[in-house]
Amino acid sequence: MAFVKNAWYVACWATDVKPGEMFARQLLGEKVVFYRKANGEVTALQDRCPHRFIPLHMGKLVGDAIECAYHGLQFDCSGKCVKNPHGDGKIPAAARVKSYAVAEKHRMIWIWMGDEPAAFDAIPDYGVLDSTDGFQTSFGYLQIPSNYELMGENLLDLSHITYLHDGYLGSPEQVGADQVLKEVGNEIHCNRWMPNISVPGIFDLLYKQDGKPVDMWTNMRWIPPSCFLLDTGVHSPGGEREGYGWYYGIHILTPETEKSTHYHFAAAMPPGTQLSPETDEKFRTLRRYAFEMQDRPMIDAQQAEIGDNDFWDMKPVLLSVDAGPVRMRRAIQKMLQDEAARATQRKAEVNVTAGQTVNA
Template identity: 35%
Template sequence: MATWLENAWYVAAWDYEVDSEPLARTICGVPLMLYRKLDRSVAAMRDACPHRLLPLSLGLREGDSIRCRYHGLKLGADGVAEEMPLKSEAVNRRVCVQTYPVVERHRFIWVWIGEREKADPALVPDLWPCSAQGWVFDGGHYAVACDYRLMIDNLMDLTHETYVHAGSIGQQEILEAPLECEVKGERVYLSRWMPGVDAPPFWSGALRQEGKVDRWQICEFVLPSAVMIDVGVAPLGAGATIEKHDQGVRGMVVDFMTPETESTHHYFWGMARNFDTGDAGFTARFRQQQSGVFAQDVEILEAQQRAIEANPDLKLNAYRIDEGGTRARQLIARAIKANAEA
């Protein structure tokens, strides 16, 4: 049984990654090719010519169509043959390549790998901070050589920040604050409230003032493989609570882990924020800083994947700090089983 849920929307790319030239990307074990048509909408199809299986991402764009660079078979954006390799040969419209449903929303290109008839756009997660007025959103992409679930474990256990991200967002108080974990339907919530602490370097700079703060971290896992983390700080005494906290500076870290193979995935990361929203320079600098923070996670997780493969006789253990990731894995496993039974 696969380790990922097939009937689901997965992020295949950022909006800026897909243009007129074909983009090759493997999603859930399926080699895909994506490109923008003349009307700027996105086409997604299997990255294999139905003739001799050369990747179509190596092909030539002709209007909204793609011509295989090997023998010249021409396919429309609907995946159906428009010209055969021999111009004198009648077009056989039974020659086609599989296409996939696509939705562009919240700066992401979403692809449905499973059963086409179940691809409901309403099932795309509501990333409200990424599109809401008064917020700004940007981010990037990493190809990560580890099981996508290891990244979910990482994001649902922020105690690692103290050691992996010391000097930016980590601090000892993270280890001391109690954890609250709750499962609601197909979502897992892990909350941490840190009242009256010193703000770490990034947050003190964002708040633009010194002194004690109330800090919060609320991790939310959403099927099939997303983690959104509500983070921020507010000046001590401003009235912020774990339930309501718009008094200071607030961000929503957006993380999508799209499986590529059993041991690799695409990590789409970013952050929507409600402070300094008109400062494009800060947005660019912050994106670079955030990229560096997440690169530290990538280094750790790829090493962990290598260790897992080198120690097949050992298994991962779960402690109290792992409850969020454990609950998320349970939801994934139940969804995969239910999909297989259906």
């Protein structure tokens, strides 16, 4: 499967991995089981016993190890088999499962599934989700039955909010937005500025604008390969950003398979935002409704039409709003090519070393 592997992906919310329990999820086409060691640190192992291929999450935790449910082999958090209860108890060398580099950061469990060393300092910064920053946060999850790049295009090109989310997140005048595209390091920023438009429902709710016009912005960042951070809000026409009336939208995609995606989303309101419990509930419901009942069916239908065809072979018509998504797709292709080239290089180096050893 063509996924960039040497990168950080969000496996799940940190709260999904509960002490004393196992949590199983397919990521980038691989089945993975997560659990916490006695000291609370998260471990991720391939979710398949090498004996008769039973998912390890069907077994049980024994201290910091997993015991397979079928014949009782035990695997420690490095993936090594540490107990064979049968015969002389000898442990075959092949009795091990893959273990993955993981990190718990910004209330999420991050996983690095490639063979290259995990770059722990490259985990994207979602500090706004850390409660210590004073942002008010809400969290959600959806499974999307489509390839993650289709969902990524939906997030990077927010011109669709005028149509698909009309009245909720969008309003008719947004279609005339000024769009500025920037490449910042390896990120793509797609900023839309919409002066003097009718206020979309979600901001009428947050900003108590009573239907009066606003200036609005949606500044979306793509952090490769599949993380997004949106800064969006409104203020009075000609005014300036205030302490409220805006929020960060956190949108994080992780491929499950070629045609399904884990979608973790959250919102972080700036410190001092005063929302009544009813307004807060409406805000959460409205966002979830937009993603689940409006975006998801659209992406699902798109994936069904595309099927197994190559996206570019279908010759999609390109509009001005596609500049961001096209650059994102190209950047992902480049990452895949670079990763393949590095793997070939490593193989060649191993062969040279092996040759030298044989000749020595």
